[in-house]
Amino acid sequence: MTSPVRLALLGCGTVGSDVVRLLHEQSADLAARIGAPLEIAGIAVRRLGRDRGDLPVDPALFTTDPLGLIKRDDVDIVVEVVGGIEPARGWLVEALRAGKSVVTANKALLAEDGATLHDAAAEGGADLYYEASVAGAIPLLRPLRESLHGDRINRVTGIVNGTTNFILSAMDATGAGFAEALEEATELGYAEADPTADVExxxxxxxxxxxxxxxxxxxxxxxxxxxxxxxxxTAADVASAKAMGCTIKLLCIAARGADAAGRETVSVRVHPAMIPLTHPLASVGDAFNAVFVEAEAAGQLMFYGRGAGGAPTASAVLGDVVAVARNRLAGVHAASESAYADLPVRPMGEALTRYHISLDVTDRPGVLEAVAGVFARHEVSIATVRQGPAGGGPAGRGEDAELVIVTHVAPDAALAATVQELRGLPIVRSVTSVLRVEGGA
Incomplete structure (x- = not known):
């Protein structure tokens, strides 16, 4: 075997600790796969005195000087599992420009300023790998980046946040409201003390x-x-979805399509949506992740597994480390970012979707006609209408009724304008729910 490939590890929390453990437990196999052993040159942490249990690492490797560690001549690869924008961006740019390849799990930085990292990698002739930034251990980014590089991808639909999927799955299974399901997710460790990043x-x-x-x-x-x-x-939304043969998921949807002028564009959105129980994503429960890819030649592909947690994320990090280390020994580096298409991003108002709208209305003749007129004025076609007593109570009691309307596909701006006008109708007591519907005809 050749000389060791030496790693600088930035961060030793849940993920970083599991990276260290896997490096120790699988050292022989990793060395055989790479053609050289992997060694930790140093580990940058915030506090040196923190109890790290039985972590199999020499305490002398810990440092509170990440930049100094990165600049060392004996460091070949920088592994970053700290997160956040700064100072992580400065550290990684320094490493990449110096020709040191980077493996990162930092989704926030990649999503905010991935361009700077890619440019630094190109400048330094280094690799930038980030499989662990999306969907944990699920091998997803490398297939998009490499395996499907000869194909044309038209749409990517995914459940990529385990916390929200657990909450919505619990609401569906038990009939609980959002607050109750969030409390359960927190008690079980699926939700952080401040769950804003996930639930919003x-x-x-x-x-x-x-x-x-x-x-x-x-x-x-x-x-x-x-x-x-x-x-x-709400629990009522979940019940209404069930009545339609659907379930509610927080979806990320990225789609390629033409805008009103015929230019090719992309739309990217994240929101809760009803999907039919027949859709492959509908059965993804608990805190699991799944991504559904639609490509022209390959057709429909599904990637499924645990999307978070120390060990799954560390697995993805080490997969990248092996690839980067092998490239280094071969004297090559992977192709840099592929952004040649440079497609404009379509505003949400132009995205095509369907709405599920619940209305509390005055229970008298002519109401349905008035409501239908609003949809017609905005050129939104109605697919189905369900009418019943407000609040689900017995018919014939009270002065209100409920209308549940599902539209055909239309631009989101037209659908939103329809809802806005409905709110102003004297016969509409309230718009109790608006949810998008995806995955159906």
């Missing part, structure tokens, strides 16, 4: 930007992604 869709939006960038050869940032979280999803 920020985490999924960052991952959607990365997926769209790879799938469509276009630089897409988190700011380009339309985002809605799941905090407004």
């Amino acid at each position: 869709g920020f985490d999924a939006a960052a991952k959607a930007a990365i997926l769209a960038s790879l799938a469509f050869h276009t630089r897409v940032t988190a700011a380009d992604v339309y985002r809605e979280g799941i905090t407004e999803v």
